[in-house]
């Protein structure tokens with residue numbers, strides 16, 4: 001490795017984001033992640049990146065890759081790790097200069113996603129665990145499905161997403177609990193009451 005390469009590495013775009021404040025927002029489908037993230041953006045000015053929104057934007061672009069992703073999401077399955085991680089990383093880099101912190105909503109969906117994120121980007125300071133009962137989540141998603149236009153907000157896919165959440169995503173919480181960064185949020189309350197808990201968790205960060 002000569003001078004050229006070491007110099008090159010010092011201007012890697014990743015360098016801009018590795019020291020940012022990173023908050024993972026994890027919870028089942030319909031638990032209220034997106035709703036709370038919007039409120040955090042309003043109050044704290046953080047950058048909200050939802051893996052689901054990034055994927056849906058790719059689908060909406062009509063690209064070949066989008067068609068492939070749509071088929072996976074419609075079945076309630078997880079898209080390939082590299083696809084979603086690259087999208088998040090690119091979105092973070094694009095905001096690196098102006099962001100006060102990042103809310104990573106809907107990621108990690110499995111422990112491996114968390115490990116890869118830390119290898120390629122950095123470590124989270126906090127994991128907000130948005131917790132609601134399965135009956136509550138199903139009820140909210142069925143209701144959201146009346147207007148969301150989302151291909152995965154139907155009863156059959158909701159059931160699959162819930163099963164996958166308990167199987168693949170819940171272990172993520174235990175994984176980070178051992179590091180002491182998990183804050184469990186009771187999402188059975190009103191949006192504002194849930195947000196009070198979220199605010200308290202974020203305020204403790206400073």
Ligand SMILES: Nc1ncnc2c1ncn2[C@@H]1O[C@H](COP(=O)(O)OP(=O)(O)O)[C@@H](O)[C@H]1O
Pocket residue numbers: 027028029030031032033034035036140141143144187188189190191192194
């Ligand atoms: N605390 C709450 N009480 C009642 N309904 C809620 C609450 N939080 C979210 N919702 C509703 O539940 C649905 C799912 O919320 P959303 O934020 O999209 O969840 P997620 O991003 O976790 O799937 C939305 O229709 C939202 O308006």
Ligand SMILES: Nc1ncnc2c1ncn2[C@H]1C[C@H](O)[C@@H](COP(=O)(O)OP(=O)(O)O)O1
Pocket residue numbers: 027028029030033034050051052053055073076077078079080081084105106107108109113152161
């Ligand atoms: N981190 C991730 N890894 C793999 N697939 C993901 C993903 N985040 C989202 N997806 C795919 C599969 C999900 O069923 C779908 C919708 O995700 P979402 O918008 O985060 O749902 P919700 O907000 O209802 O929990 O997109």
Ligand SMILES: [Mg+2]
Pocket residue numbers: 033034050052106
């Ligand atoms: Mg969401």
